[in-house]
Amino acid sequence: MAETTTTEKKTVQDQFKALEAEGQANINKTYDNSLASQNQGWQNAFDQNQQIQGQQKQAVQQAYNQANYDLGVQNTRNDNNLTQFADVRDVNTQQGSQHRLRLNNARNSANAKLAYAQAQALQESERQAALIETNYKNQISAALADNNYKRAAALMDEYNNQDKKQQEYAQLLAASAGNFEPYKNMYGEDTANTMQTMWNAQHPEEAYRMGNIDANKYKEITGKWPKGYTPPHSGGGNDWYDPSGGKGKGGGYWSYNQGYATYMNNYGGK
């Protein structure tokens, strides 16, 4: 609820606007907090996933390092076997170098097969890392879109709710205080004035005491003078409703403003 200080004069319309703004601010704050918390959740997931993917990439490297190492050991073993075999069979230099060449080719072919598999695995790992980042960005965007959508719906509800509430507040104020100020904004000044006139006619006592109507209007509506009021040229009266403006008895009516001002001065609205 909006705060009102007694020193600050605010119209009913100002109050309504303040209430509306406060309601909207509360909704925005609620959805801001919601979005921040959701984003934090996605950020945590992203951080964790990046860490997991980093470990997975390391594991891929280790698996292929091990495979490369094993293959290297095997290559050396084969190399030694061939050398030994060639020595035993007394293979000549030219033949030996041809054999060595073919052995190297075979080794290269085997290494290439493993290297290709390793490259593919690392590529897949990189693709996965990129996917994690894309997914994170998508989730953040989706959370924002979802939050905006829900926030807009909540603000729209709030707008409708405030509209309905303000109608109720306006009705209450009009019924209980004869104050039709909010209706000026809703229906226009002429209509609000007509409503005010109607209320005065239905509540002449309150309208007169509140200064909305003067004694003549009161008499016009009710057919009698207000209680405590001394009609003009009657020889009576008192200084509160002295029609001569407080300077004497009798001699005409106070204007609406004069009457209300004197009333407020004497009683201060109490």
Place this chain on the structure above:
Amino acid sequence: MATTGLQDTFVKRQQESADKIGNLYNQQYNAQAANLKTAYDKNLSDAQAAQQKIAPQYQTQANALGAQYERNRRNLNLQNMMNGMGTGTAVQQQEALNTAFQNNYAGLRANEANAQTEAGQKIADLGFNYQQQLASARAEAENKKAASLVEDQNKQNDWYDTQAKLLSGYGDFSAYEKLYGKEATDQMKNVWIIQNPRAALGAGLIDANRFREITGTNP
């Protein structure tokens, strides 16, 4: 002043209600997170057990491949010696044997590394999925919480209106000051006093003069 009491109660109610809603959704999220963790731990344990079987399985195959190679090599050598095979031909055959073995061995190790990679990726995927589900659960809880808080705000405002109306029946319009401002609230109060002068006098809202002025009679 009455408003302070109502306003304090209103703020307290708002806070308590918001705390309750927050706790409710936090508890729901925590329970869901615990369920997800249990499922993740079970899946992870299964996946890790499967991964641990890979290395021994491939080592068995590598050993068998090596043993077979050695058998083939010896057989070849033996056969070549018995057949009096020339050096060049024997070496070529030896080369072919080596090449085949190397290719098979490289293939085996590549498959093993692939299997390790796949198993590792499966474990990582379980982690991704778990993190994703956690964040989704949190997002869902936050969305529901926000909607609930907004709904609660309206309920609290309705409650305030009801209390303000109740108080106004006793000539206390102070709660309406929050809705209409002081001037309009004073008007409401004055109308009530005019309509209920005796009650207003009894409550000390007006004095005898004002009573007389309104009613035209002495109290």
